Amino acid sequence: MKREEQLVVKIENGTVIDHIPSSKLFEVINLLHLEEIKESAVVIGYNLESKKFGRKSLIKVFNKYFTDAELNLLSVVAPNVTLCIIKNFEVVEKKKVVMPKEVRGIVKCANPKCITNNEPMETVFHSNGEEKHTLTCHYCSKEQSLEGLKLVN
Amino acid sequence: MKHSLVTIANLTKEKIEYLVEMAQEFEKYPNRKILEGKVLATLFFEPSTRTRLSFETAANRLGARVIGFTDPKVTSSTKGETLKDTIIMVGGYADIIVMRHYLEGAALYASEVAPVPVVNAGDGANQHPTQTMLDLYSIYKTQGTLENLNIHLVGDLKYGRTVHSLLMAMRHFNPTFHFIAPKELAMPEEYKQYCREHGIKFVEHEDFNEDIISQADILYMTRVQRERFTDLMEYERVKDVYVLKAAMLEKAKENMRILHPLPRVNEIAYDVDEDPHAYYFQQAKNGLYAREAIICDALGLTIEDVRNDKTIIL
Incomplete structure (x- = not known):
């Protein structure tokens, strides 16, 4: 477990999307159009061990912040993800996705x-x-x- | 003002009463030239002779001209044209579109893309609001009110689009429904839930007999079709249970009227036709007045325009 944790690097600035059900990971990637990000790194952790969830997936996107509208799209496929906004290695904001009307x-x-x-x-x-x-x-x-x-x- | 009629579910009580009142005006004087110079298109992507004739008669009796098709095989949709393209094209020719389609939601989509009002003449299993309006008009005409009535729905309550729409439209008027159907064709849970959410009282029966009929103000019959059954033994068992015969009407209330969306096959015995409670043919005729009202409302004419109309043909 220690080794798996080390697989996922800390990021200085960007967005961390955590607690994604592994079966929904690729849908989340599609919804946020991560394949179109050219300028910065994206770290995708698939099937990581989690104390709470057994297995989960997470995505760290360097140097990018999403709009609420973009993040709320996730509510349709993965309503319980955790969103962290990272600045200077610190979590400056935690968000929940909200189902759009x-x-x-x-x-x-x-x-x-x-x-x-x-x-x-x-x-x-x-x-x-x-x-x-x-x-x-x-x-x-x-x-x-x-x-x-x-x-x- | 563009006024499409796509569904009955979101019409207000006032709007329903308004359209009933307007239909009454047209029943007084059904022949007019109030729509002279207008062109109505009937686009039937699925055949329905009865509904189409009713709309075309309504348009003709108001002086409008009618274009359209009755069979999608002759149109470009077989060449792969989208519904949107067809609707925009026809919307360039006609002042109003009456559309029947086999896909659910087609009418709402057409109303969103069309430059002219769209009247839904049935979209798949979804909605058929003009049928509901003529049912409401028939109920109003025979009972003198839409309020506080006992409405018995008989037969296929599972697939019957007309009974579902009627149920939703009646929510404004404090009805008590009786659902009379075989188990396989019982009222679906989602509609019973709808009743509970909207405070509509209902009672379920599997039997259909003169005691149950004796409480009814409206007896709404529907066809029990063989192809709806997964268990044909069950069909054989129930096929004669939901047939209305004249002898079953002995205890019926005097004001009770029998409705049926037609076509009837054998669910109403022919000896009922002569009974004073029979109303299904007048009901079909009421469709003319209801559709005259709906077409005029869609084109932006008000009830005042209809009352002050100088084009009446006596």
Whole structure:
């Protein structure tokens, strides 16, 4: 365990996204468009041991801070992640992701007969609040649980 | 003002009452030239002769001209044209679009991209608000009110889009619903939850007999279709249970009326047609007045415009 901890370096400035369920790691990478970061380092730790969660994943992004809107996208796939803003090796701010009222163009509707799955168009969902863990499709009105939702390609 | 009608679920009580009142005006004088010079497009991506005829009659009786298609096989959607392109193109030709589509949510999307108002004439299993408006108008006409009624829904309550929409629209009017259906086609939990959340009273029955009918103000019949059953033994067992016969109406209240969205197959025996409680054919006719009101409202005409209309053909 000691050795695994050492795998993940401390960063001087940037963002740490911790406690990502390992099964959701790649979706988080996609949502934040980490593949497009060219100028600074991104450290991705996959399947690390965690006292609380068994196995988890984490991402450290050097020299980059995300907007709240970008981070809130994570609520759809990984609502319980921990976000730390690091400045000068210190955690200056801890954030929680907040489910946006409206989720646009992020996830697909699970209803195959929904217009959004048959027409080149943006999906839109309305959130049913933090506790309920469901979204309702703006178009076909089907309520669906967050767990089953797939990201738009 | 563009006024699309996509769903009944978000109409206010006032708006529903307003449209009922407007339909009454059109029933008094259904033939007018109030829409002379207007073009209405009927886009039926899924065939529905009854609904289309009703809309086209409404448009014709108000002096509008009608364009459209009745069969998507003849349109460019078979060549891969998107719904958006079709709607924008037709929106350039017509003043209002009436659309029937097999996909859920298609009407809402069309209303978002169209430059003209869109009236939903049914989008998959989702919504069919003009059917609900004519049901509400029929209920109002026969009972003199929409308030505090006992409404019995019979037959296929699982897949029946019309009963779900009616249930939601009636939430404003303190109804008591009776759900009468075989187990396999019972009212889905999500709608029962909707009732609980909105304080709508309901009672469930598996039996269908004259005692249950005796409490009803409205008896809303629907078709029990064989293809809805996973267990055909169950279908054989229940297929005759939810058939209404004239003899079952002996204890019915005098004001009770029988509604059915039509087409009927065998769920209402033909001997009921002559019974004074039968109302399904008038109900279909009411669809004309309800749709006249809906088309005019969508085009931005108010009830005052309709009352002051000088184009009435007597």
